Amino acid sequence: VWLEPGAHAASRALSGVRDVLIDAFDVLAPCTHQAACPLLAPEHGKDWCHAFARPPREVFTDSSWARFGQHLGIDLRSVPYAFLVLRRKDVASATAPGADLDRFLGRPRIEKGRALVDACGKDGLRALRLLERDDRATYARLAEPAGESLLYALQVENGRIRSARRTT
Structure with missing residues (x-):
């Protein structure tokens, strides 16, 4: 298990490490496939693989957390990771x-x-859209700050998600 800050450069470097190690290791996460990382393709230079940690409630209610975050130079309300x-x-x-x-x-x-x-x-990296009318439950879940990496079984037509089943 390897965990890094979710900054663009660190995340892309971790994707590069993944591709170097793929001959000797199976990738269990975050990837759902064993092919080369699509984010490293030249056309995806601005993209990176990251998720957001859910901060503890105290971050929003305790001023000492705000001071701690300021001291570290980190916004603890939104902590990306790779x-x-x-x-x-x-x-x-x-x-x-x-x-x-x-x-x-x-x-x-x-x-x-x-x-x-x-x-x-x-199928690589895909920009998809989910209409609320197609799957209200999934739309509502996506509108909430999840604080976790989201893994789904999707049915997609022409870039449109018709249904999504969340998995663990």
């Missing part, structure tokens, strides 16, 4: 990566009646 979980290829396991799943990167961009997401999976 991670990598690997397993040696020679280690047998019943748990296989979810090849038919997509991970939502960063935060969904919520607009009136729709959510825009960057989904990474076996």
Whole structure:
């Protein structure tokens, strides 16, 4: 398990490490596939793989947390992180990566009646949209600050998410 700050440079460097180690290791997370990282393609130079940690409630109610964050130069209300979980290829396991799943990167961009997401999976990095009328429950979940990496089984037509089933 490898955890880094979710800054652009650190996250892209971790994606590069992933691609170097892929011959000796199975990638368990965040990737749902064993192919090269699509974020490292030249056309995705502005993109990076990250999620957001859910801060403890005290960050919003205790002034000492605000001072602590200021001292560190970190906004504790929004803490991005990048991670990598690997397993040696020679280690047998019943748990296989979810090849038919997509991970939502960063935060969904919520607009009136729709959510825009960057989904990474076996089909590469895709910019997708979910209309509230297509899946109200998923739209409502995406509108909340989740504080976790979002993994879904998706049904997609022409860049439009028709249904999404959240997995763990």
